[in-house]
Amino acid sequence: MEAAIAVNQLYKSYGDVRVVENLSFSVNRGEVFGFLGANGAGKSTTIECIVGTRKYDRGTVSILGLNPLQDRKQLFERVGVQFQETIYQDKIKVAELCEVTRSLYQAASNYRDLLQQFGLSEHLNRQVSELSGGQKQRLSIVLALIPNPEVVFLDELTTGLDAKVRREVWKYLSSLKAQGLTILLTSHFMDEVEALCDRIMIIKEGRSIFHGTVREAIAASPYDHLEDAYLWFTDKEELENASFSYPV
Numbered sequence: 001m002e003a004a005i006a007v008n009q010l011y012k013s014y015g016d017v018r019v020v021e022n023l024s025f026s027v028n029r030g031e032v033f034g035f036l037g038a039n040g041a042g043k044s045t046t047i048e049c050i051v052g053t054r055k056y057d058r059g060t061v062s063i064l065g066l067n068p069l070q071d072r073k074q075l076f077e078r079v080g081v082q083f084q085e086t087i088y089q090d091k092i093k094v095a096e097l098c099e100v101t102r103s104l105y106q107a108a109s110n111y112r113d114l115l116q117q118f119g120l121s122e123h124l125n126r127q128v129s130e131l132s133g134g135q136k137q138r139l140s141i142v143l144a145l146i147p148n149p150e151v152v153f154l155d156e157l158t159t160g161l162d163a164k165v166r167r168e169v170w171k172y173l174s175s176l177k178a179q180g181l182t183i184l185l186t187s188h189f190m191d192e193v194e195a196l197c198d199r200i201m202i203i204k205e206g207r208s209i210f211h212g213t214v215r216e217a218i219a220a221s222p223y224d225h226l227e228d229a230y231l232w233f234t235d236k237e238e239l240e241n242a243s244f245s246y247p248v
C-alpha cells in the first residue's frame, strides 16, 4: 500500500545555512511517526516543507500520493496541522474560531465533541486570548482535528499540558490511530514518544542520526530507556570528539 507520507532526499537551506539535509523517510497509513531532535534541529522546517507551507530546495515529498506544492487545495481537505504558535485574530471566541475553521472544510468533524474530548467545553464563549497556555495548546489540537483529516501533523503535541491532560490526549490520539489516522508528531517528551510512536527519526542539525522503532533505538544504545538512548544518540558525536577525563 502507498505510504501516507513519503519524503525523499529533502533539502532546505535558509541562505547559507543548511537546515534540512537530505532527509528520507516514509510513514504508513495508520502509523504514528515521531520526529525528534533538539531545539533548532529542523523539525518544524521539515513539517512546513511536507505540508506545503514552505518551499524546499531539493528532494521529493508526497502526502496521500499528492504533491504538497502543486496539490495544496486537495490536500487542505485531507490534512490537519497543529502549529507550535498560532496567532489568532484579537477578540475571537473559542466557538467562533472553531466555527470559522469548520466552515473551511467539507467533511468537518463536530467541533463540540472535540472540545468536550479536550476538556474545553466550558470555555466555548471565552476569548481565545484569555485562555491559559495549556488551554490554547489543547485548542490548537482541536483545530488540527476539525477537518476530520486522514493525516495530522502535531508539532510539540503536549508542551505546556499538565500530566493528567497529557494522558488523556495520548488516549484520544490512540483511539484515532485505531480508526486509521496517520500521525506525524514532534515531541521533547520521551515518555510520550514511547507511549505513542510506532517508529521514530532523530535528527541533528538537519540530518538523520537514527531511524527505526523505539525498541531498536534502545537496543542500539547502551541504555534501557528511550530518554537515555535519545540523549546518547544526540550527544554521541560530541562525546566521540571530546577528550575529557573524570575528576579524581
Ligand SMILES: Nc1ncnc2c1ncn2[C@@H]1O[C@H](COP(=O)(O)OP(=O)(O)OP(=O)(O)O)[C@@H](O)[C@H]1O
Pocket (backbone or CB within 6 Å): 014, 019, 037, 038, 039, 040, 041, 042, 043, 044, 045, 046
Ligand atoms: N525563516 C527562517 N529564516 C532563517 N532561519 C530559520 C528560519 N526558520 C527557522 N530557521 C532556523 O532553522 C533552524 C531549524 O529551525 P526549526 O524551527 O525547523 O527547528 P525545530 O527542530 O523545529 O526546533 P524547536 O524544537 O525549537 O521547535 C534553526 O536554526 C532556526 O533558527
